Amino acid sequence: MDIPSLPGRETIVDSRQIQQRVRELGRQITQDYHGRSLVLLGVLNGAFIFAADLCRAIALDLEIDFIRVTSYGASTESSGTIRLLKEPSIDLSGKDVLLVEDIVDTGTTMSWLQEHFRQSPARSVKICSLIDKKERRVVSVEVDYIGFALDRGFLVGYGLDCAERYRNLPAIYSLE
Numbered sequence: 414m415d416i417p418s419l420p421g422r423e424t425i426v427d428s429r430q431i432q433q434r435v436r437e438l439g440r441q442i443t444q445d446y447h448g449r450s451l452v453l454l455g456v457l458n459g460a461f462i463f464a465a466d467l468c469r470a471i472a473l474d475l476e477i478d479f480i481r482v483t484s485y486g487a488s489t490e491s492s493g494t495i496r497l498l499k500e501p502s503i504d505l506s507g508k509d510v511l512l513v514e515d516i517v518d519t520g521t522t523m524s525w526l527q528e529h530f531r532q533s534p535a536r537s538v539k540i541c542s543l544i545d546k547k548e549r550r551v552v553s554v555e556v557d558y559i560g561f562a563l564d565r566g567f568l569v570g571y572g573l574d575c576a577e578r579y580r581n582l583p584a585i586y587s588l589e
Contacts, residue, residue, distance in 0.1 A: 426561055426585040431571055434560050438541065439470025442511065442558060450508040451475040454501055456482060458580070459515030462572040463543045467513060478503045484522050495525040506534040515572045516544040520552035527554065544568065
């Protein structure tokens with residue numbers, strides 16, 4: 414794939430590394446949730462590519478839905494105000510929920526979501542994130558399944574964006 418104009422880019426994780434790690438996560442999640450009722454909740458917009466690949470790597474009969482939450486808008490900085498714009502349409506009663514996120518950065522959004530869904534009738538709530546980026550963490554949150562622990566730069570590609578651009582890139586890049 415030709416990479417669109419992306420000045421100052423550096424490849425941080427290439428597409429082969431991403432696919433290998435997604436398969437590993439899928440195997441681990443399959444093992445951990447064997448015999449249970451799993452619901453993947455992808456966090457839109459960023460996690461849609463990761464969630465699609467991850468659900469195909471999990472060898473379980475599962476349900477998948479998406480939620481939409483906002484804290485960034487068109488900015489590169491979190492506003493700190495969380496709003497759930499789309500609730501899941503699947504009944505979560507007695508089911509194990511796995512929140513699938515593209516990146517856990519400040520921790521504010523995922524901490525809020527985890528608490529929100531722990532108050533639901535779900536059996537359990539865990540987090541799977543493609544990227545765990547602790548350098549800017551301001552709220553403590555445990556990520557149960559981590560694709561990559563990265564602490565450098567503003568990242569784009571494979572669902573990650575800058576003002577809604579670059580999500581379609583096949584790898585993860587640092588944007589200078």
